[in-house]
Amino acid sequence: MTVFTKTPDQTFFDKHPYAQTPEPPYYAVIFSNQNSGLDPDDYGVTATAMEELAATQDGYLGIESTRNSEGYAITVSYWRDLDAIKNWKQNVDHTVARNKGRDTWYQSYYLRVAKVEKAYCFEQD
Amino acid sequence: MTVFTKTPDQTFFDKHPYAQTPEPPYYAVIFSNQNSGLDPDDYGVTATAMEELAATQDGYLGIESTRNSEGYAITVSYWRDLDAIKNWKQNVDHTVARNKGRDTWYQSYYLRVAKVEKAYCFEQD
Numbered sequence: 001m002t003v004f005t006k007t008p009d010q011t012f013f014d015k016h017p018y019a020q021t022p023e024p025p026y027y028a029v030i031f032s033n034q035n036s037g038l039d040p041d042d043y044g045v046t047a048t049a050m051e052e053l054a055a056t057q058d059g060y061l062g063i064e065s066t067r068n069s070e071g072y073a074i075t076v077s078y079w080r081d082l083d084a085i086k087n088w089k090q091n092v093d094h095t096v097a098r099n100k101g102r103d104t105w106y107q108s109y110y111l112r113v114a115k116v117e118k119a120y121c122f123e124q125d
Numbered sequence: 126m127t128v129f130t131k132t133p134d135q136t137f138f139d140k141h142p143y144a145q146t147p148e149p150p151y152y153a154v155i156f157s158n159q160n161s162g163l164d165p166d167d168y169g170v171t172a173t174a175m176e177e178l179a180a181t182q183d184g185y186l187g188i189e190s191t192r193n194s195e196g197y198a199i200t201v202s203y204w205r206d207l208d209a210i211k212n213w214k215q216n217v218d219h220t221v222a223r224n225k226g227r228d229t230w231y232q233s234y235y236l237r238v239a240k241v242e243k244a245y246c247f248e249q250d
Binding site: 028 | 137140141142143144146149152153155157159161189190191192193194197198199201227231232233234235236237238239240241242243244245246247248249
């Protein structure tokens with residue numbers, strides 16, 4: 001058993017599906033959502049494009065995302081600070097995608113902006 | 126289209142699968158994890174028992190959780206403050222389950238404690 005209580009090394013991130021975040025503090029945007037199931041192909045293309053675009057933004061630290069078979073998903077994106085989140089929110093392409101999300105893809109969502117104060121990680125030997 | 130920018134009413138929570146959190150500030154524990162696939166029945170029983178036990182703890186606000194078909198999950202639990210999180214961490218039954226999780230059920234995890242500063246939600250009409 002290995003328990004990291006500080007920032008893990010590159011090997012950890014190479015092996016495991018987590019955002020490569022630095023030592024806290026930094027910010028998390030917790031986006032819980034229920035997919036409507038409408039227009040899934042277009043949703044998939046846009047979601048991938050948005051993840052790629054987000055990754056180019058100043059202050060972007062990484063993303064973790066999972067969705068179950070009923071279309072309930074949690075996506076957490078990580079950012080250096082509130083300004084980085086604000087800039088991403090105001091990005092034009094992101095705004096267009098977000099409006100399409102409200103019009104079509106999401107039945108509902110809950111979005112929370114939170115300041116990460118502590119972090120721990122673990123891997124089996 | 127309906128966009129809530131403050132605390133939504135009971136009807137919203139009755140209809141949608143989100144933790145019924147109050148207006149910020151409060152805390153989130155973001156637990157991203159990869160299941161090992163070992164002993165899944167026992168894992169399911171224990172996970173349900175832990176969710177039920179957490180719900181009885183002082184300062185517990187709610188939980189959101191989803192897992193994909195590859196066993197990658199994000200569970201976010203919400204708490205009033207850091208003391209409530211600390212008390213839950215020190216709960217004896219929770220400690221036993223956590224140790225079993227490290228020994229058996231989790232291949233890896235990343236846990237972050239974050240202070241929620243802002244929240245927004247949305248539902249289709």
